[in-house]
Structures are given as C-alpha cells and as structure tokens.
Amino acid sequence: MFDLAVIGSWAEFALRWLHVITAIAWIGSSFYFIALDLGLRKAPHLPKGATGEEWQVHGGGFYHIQKYMVAPPQMPEHLTWFKWESYWTWMSGFALLAVMYYLGAEFYLIDPEVMDLAVWQAIAISAGSLVFGWLAYDAICKSRLGEDNTRLMLLLYVILVVMAWGYAQVFSGRAALLHLGAFTATIMSANVFLVIIPNQKIVVADLVAGRAPDARYGKIAKQRSTHNNYLTLPVIFLMLSNHYPLAFASEWNWVIASLVFLMGVTIRHYFNSMHARTGQPTWTWAVTVVIFIVIMWLSTAPMRAGDEDVASLPPSMARYTEVAEFDAAYSIVLGRCSMCHAAEPVWPGLHWAPKGVVLETEAQVARAGRAIYLQSGMSHAMPPRKAVAMPEEERAQLRAWYRAATGS
Incomplete structure (x- = not known):
C-alpha cells in the first residue's frame, strides 16, 4: 500500500x-x-537558606515561590x-x-x-x-x-x-x-x-x-x-x-x-x-x-549552485538517469518546474530557486528524484496548480520513473 x-x-x-x-x-x-x-x-521573613521569593499570578490563582541557593x-x-x-x-x-x-x-x-x-x-x-x-x-x-x-x-x-x-x-x-x-x-x-x-x-x-x-x-x-x-x-x-x-x-x-x-x-x-x-x-x-x-x-551574495555532471553522481543517484523513463521525466521537469527551480528563475517575482533547489541539469534532477516523486508524483504539492498545470499522465510518468530507478 x-x-x-x-x-x-x-x-x-x-x-x-x-x-x-x-x-x-x-x-x-x-x-x-x-x-x-x-x-x-529578598524579604526579611524568608526561611533559613532561602535567597529570594516571587509571587506570581496565572490561571486564576496565585503562586508563592521561594528559592534555596544550595538546598532546603x-x-x-x-x-x-x-x-x-x-x-x-x-x-x-x-x-x-x-x-x-x-x-x-x-x-x-x-x-x-x-x-x-x-x-x-x-x-x-x-x-x-x-x-x-x-x-x-x-x-x-x-x-x-x-x-x-x-x-x-x-x-x-x-x-x-x-x-x-x-x-x-x-x-x-x-x-x-x-x-x-x-x-x-x-x-x-x-x-x-x-x-x-x-x-x-x-x-x-x-x-x-x-x-x-x-x-x-x-x-x-x-x-x-x-x-x-x-x-x-x-x-x-x-x-x-x-x-x-x-x-x-x-x-x-x-x-x-x-x-x-x-x-x-x-x-x-x-x-x-x-x-x-x-x-x-x-x-x-x-x-x-x-x-x-x-x-x-x-544573503544577497551569489547562491551556491554548481553545474554538476551526471558522471560525478554516486551510483545510487546515477541510476535515476539510466532508466528508460528518465528522458520523459526530465522533459516534464524542464517544462513544468525549471522556470522557478533555476539558477536564475524566469517566473515573475522570483529571485532565487524555492528552497534553493535548482532543476536544470540531468544531475540536478537525478539528485532531486525522491523529492520530485513525493512532491509532484504522489501529491499535487508541486508545481502550484494556479501557476502551472501538470496533467495527471505526466505525474504518472514521474511515478513510473522513480519506481523504475529504485525498483519499488
């Protein structure tokens, strides 16, 4: 399930x-x-060993608190x-x-x-x-x-x-x-x-x-x-x-x-x-x-955003690019996500990629495979529906890509 x-x-x-x-x-x-x-x-009537007291009111009642610096x-x-x-x-x-x-x-x-x-x-x-x-x-x-x-x-x-x-x-x-x-x-x-x-x-x-x-x-x-x-x-x-x-x-x-x-x-x-x-x-x-x-x-200094190559990906990430479903998934991400998730977003009002996640290169999409699956495949969290419409068949393709890559 x-x-x-x-x-x-x-x-x-x-x-x-x-x-x-x-x-x-x-x-x-x-x-x-x-x-x-x-x-x-401090008060003159404090017990021996007590160094101070405080009266407080809360929840309809009064509290009388005394502190012993070492112990009673x-x-x-x-x-x-x-x-x-x-x-x-x-x-x-x-x-x-x-x-x-x-x-x-x-x-x-x-x-x-x-x-x-x-x-x-x-x-x-x-x-x-x-x-x-x-x-x-x-x-x-x-x-x-x-x-x-x-x-x-x-x-x-x-x-x-x-x-x-x-x-x-x-x-x-x-x-x-x-x-x-x-x-x-x-x-x-x-x-x-x-x-x-x-x-x-x-x-x-x-x-x-x-x-x-x-x-x-x-x-x-x-x-x-x-x-x-x-x-x-x-x-x-x-x-x-x-x-x-x-x-x-x-x-x-x-x-x-x-x-x-x-x-x-x-x-x-x-x-x-x-x-x-x-x-x-x-x-x-x-x-x-x-x-x-x-x-x-x-914070306005240049964001950290490297152009990582697929060849440098660890095996667990590289497999996302090796399955047949990757090309379709990559095209979907570029078409539906990269206008915002880019080193220089083109979406009006955006000056940096949301959450710092850039999805432009194959390596970047592969690294974000699990997040893409959860955010856009299993749920409709991304992309925002009012901003970009992603058809259900495209979400199905993203799910197929992730499952093929992970064997799940």
Missing part, C-alpha cells in the same frame, strides 16, 4: 512534530526558570525534575538528523561542489563533530578559563565561528547551518544530562543522607544553565534556516550563522535585564536590527 518513500516522508514529519513539541516544552521551562531566578526578591534544610516530600524535555528534544532531533541527512546524505548532506565525500565519511564527520563539540566545551568550562564567565562566553563564541566556517567547507549550505545548530544543541542538552541533573542529584543525595550539600554543585549548574539560555534563540534560527535558501545558500552562510549568535545575546540580554528589574535596555533591539540588516545584505 505504501512505498518506502512515502513511509520515510511521514517518518520525517512525525519526528519533526515530536522534536518541535519537546523543544517547546524545554525552551518554555528554561525561559520560565531563568525569568523566575532573575526576578526573585531537609529533603522535600515532593520534588519535580525538569529533564526529559531536554533529553527528548535532543533524541528526536538526532533521529530527525539521521533520517533526513544520513539516509538522505547524497541529497541533503553532501555537496560535491563543496567537498566530494563518501556517505560514510560525511556521516562520520557529522557525528564526530557533535561529540567533539561537547568534549571541547566541557573541557574549557572545567579549566581555569571557565572561572570567568565573560571570558568563557567569548571563547565559546570563537569556537562557534570556527565551526560555522568549518561546516561550510565540508557540507552543503543547508546542512552546514543545521549542523551548527545541532552542534550547539548537543552542548545544551549534554549540559542538562551530564552536568546540571547529576549535580542536582548529588545535592539530593546529601540531603537524604543528612549531609550539608556543597554549594559549588549549584554554582556549576547555574553557569551551564545560563549558557543554555543565551544559546537557545540562535539554535532555533539555525534549525529553521534549512527552509530559507537566502540564509544557507549564500557564499557567506557561515558569517550569517556567526552573526545569529550575536542577535541571540542581544535579545536575551534585553529580556534578562527586564526580568531582573535592572532596566529595559532598548538599545539591544537597535543592535539586533542592525545585525539583521547586515545578514540580509550578506
């Missing part, structure tokens, strides 16, 4: 849905607690942990990365015009870079450099810029920006899994055993939580960037990604200052707008 392409497409959708849901839960709780922590007020005198009867939001965000995100960029490496991950990698090489670099990112970040945090938060954040920014440049030299533009987001998100989730929660468990164990908890565990957890707070917004931008070729297809995509981290800092600084009641530094919005304008200007 369903072929592998349809099942794979729905698997991507399900994983993306799960990823967005868990990310909303994680980001929501993270932003809430940062705002709560910054808004705590004894273990509370009920304790809510905030961790699975982070874990499931990373697990669903990595699963989505594997389904889209590992299984679809020849289309999404590898760009021969950037670096002609074997699939296994691209996957190894991808996974290895995520592990490297955490190990390097964690080592720096635990070194003497980690004792100064400002110096640590500047060093982290330098690492992120270097990684942005490095990814752009290895992967497709789309994959480069997404991997920088995954690199950063891995650090954030590992902060929760390997530092914040373990430190909190140590404090809980001390309370249960009747020992006085060590304040340094809370201090370390607080530092990592602050880092996560400032990294969240750039990660969201980078994860969304794969839908916008102006962000990822520019020759300066790595600079764009680097500037996005600065916007994350300026935006969070405004809200953190407001929650801490230290003022509303509206200048941060002016800086954010200037940075965004610079990003828009950089």
Whole structure:
C-alpha cells in the first residue's frame, strides 16, 4: 500500500512534530526558570537558606515561590525534575538528523561542489563533530578559563565561528547551518544530562543522607544553565534556516550563522535585564536590527549552485538517469518546474530557486528524484496548480520513473 518513500516522508514529519513539541516544552521551562531566578526578591521573613521569593499570578490563582541557593534544610516530600524535555528534544532531533541527512546524505548532506565525500565519511564527520563539540566545551568550562564567565562566553563564541566556517567547507549550505545548530544543541542538552541533573542529584543525595550539600554543585549548574539560555534563540534560527535558501545558500552562510549568535545575546540580554528589574535596555533591539540588516545584505551574495555532471553522481543517484523513463521525466521537469527551480528563475517575482533547489541539469534532477516523486508524483504539492498545470499522465510518468530507478 505504501512505498518506502512515502513511509520515510511521514517518518520525517512525525519526528519533526515530536522534536518541535519537546523543544517547546524545554525552551518554555528554561525561559520560565531563568525569568523566575532573575526576578526573585529578598524579604526579611524568608526561611533559613532561602535567597529570594516571587509571587506570581496565572490561571486564576496565585503562586508563592521561594528559592534555596544550595538546598532546603531537609529533603522535600515532593520534588519535580525538569529533564526529559531536554533529553527528548535532543533524541528526536538526532533521529530527525539521521533520517533526513544520513539516509538522505547524497541529497541533503553532501555537496560535491563543496567537498566530494563518501556517505560514510560525511556521516562520520557529522557525528564526530557533535561529540567533539561537547568534549571541547566541557573541557574549557572545567579549566581555569571557565572561572570567568565573560571570558568563557567569548571563547565559546570563537569556537562557534570556527565551526560555522568549518561546516561550510565540508557540507552543503543547508546542512552546514543545521549542523551548527545541532552542534550547539548537543552542548545544551549534554549540559542538562551530564552536568546540571547529576549535580542536582548529588545535592539530593546529601540531603537524604543528612549531609550539608556543597554549594559549588549549584554554582556549576547555574553557569551551564545560563549558557543554555543565551544559546537557545540562535539554535532555533539555525534549525529553521534549512527552509530559507537566502540564509544557507549564500557564499557567506557561515558569517550569517556567526552573526545569529550575536542577535541571540542581544535579545536575551534585553529580556534578562527586564526580568531582573535592572532596566529595559532598548538599545539591544537597535543592535539586533542592525545585525539583521547586515545578514540580509550578506544573503544577497551569489547562491551556491554548481553545474554538476551526471558522471560525478554516486551510483545510487546515477541510476535515476539510466532508466528508460528518465528522458520523459526530465522533459516534464524542464517544462513544468525549471522556470522557478533555476539558477536564475524566469517566473515573475522570483529571485532565487524555492528552497534553493535548482532543476536544470540531468544531475540536478537525478539528485532531486525522491523529492520530485513525493512532491509532484504522489501529491499535487508541486508545481502550484494556479501557476502551472501538470496533467495527471505526466505525474504518472514521474511515478513510473522513480519506481523504475529504485525498483519499488
């Protein structure tokens, strides 16, 4: 009833849905607690060990919250942990990365015009870079450099810029920006899994055993939580960037990604200052707008669009051009799709190919075979009906081409 392409497409959708849901839960709780922590007020009646309190109103009721910097005198009867939001965000995100960029490496991950990698090489670099990112970040945090938060954040920014440049030299533009987001998100989730929660468990164990908890565990957890707070917004931008070729297809995509981290800092600084009641530094919005304008200007640099030859296609892609049905399918794509999906689109109002997908050469059409099958063969998503009419018999020819090439 369903072929592998349809099942794979729905698997991507399900994983993306799960990823967005868990990310909303994680980001929501993270932003809430940062705002709560910054808004705590000292009061003379606070219990011993409490450093601040906050009154809040929501949903028709009032909430009275108190924070203990290290721990309360004894273990509370009920304790809510905030961790699975982070874990499931990373697990669903990595699963989505594997389904889209590992299984679809020849289309999404590898760009021969950037670096002609074997699939296994691209996957190894991808996974290895995520592990490297955490190990390097964690080592720096635990070194003497980690004792100064400002110096640590500047060093982290330098690492992120270097990684942005490095990814752009290895992967497709789309994959480069997404991997920088995954690199950063891995650090954030590992902060929760390997530092914040373990430190909190140590404090809980001390309370249960009747020992006085060590304040340094809370201090370390607080530092990592602050880092996560400032990294969240750039990660969201980078994860969304794969839908916008102006962000990822520019020759300066790595600079764009680097500037996005600065916007994350300026935006969070405004809200953190407001929650801490230290003022509303509206200048941060002016800086954010200037940075965004610079990003828009950089995005106008020439798009990455190579004229790949069929001979350079990997065997799994080359077979799309070898079946008898290819000539008919190629003619259909040129006639119905290439006015928009071109290096220089001729459709009025279009200045670049939608999603950065160019369909002019035989090699480009072969690489997009699965997407063409799903978008134009199995569904009527493309081309837009109001713009271009594609007869049903042509869609049938596209389906026949894909099935002949894949043996499905």
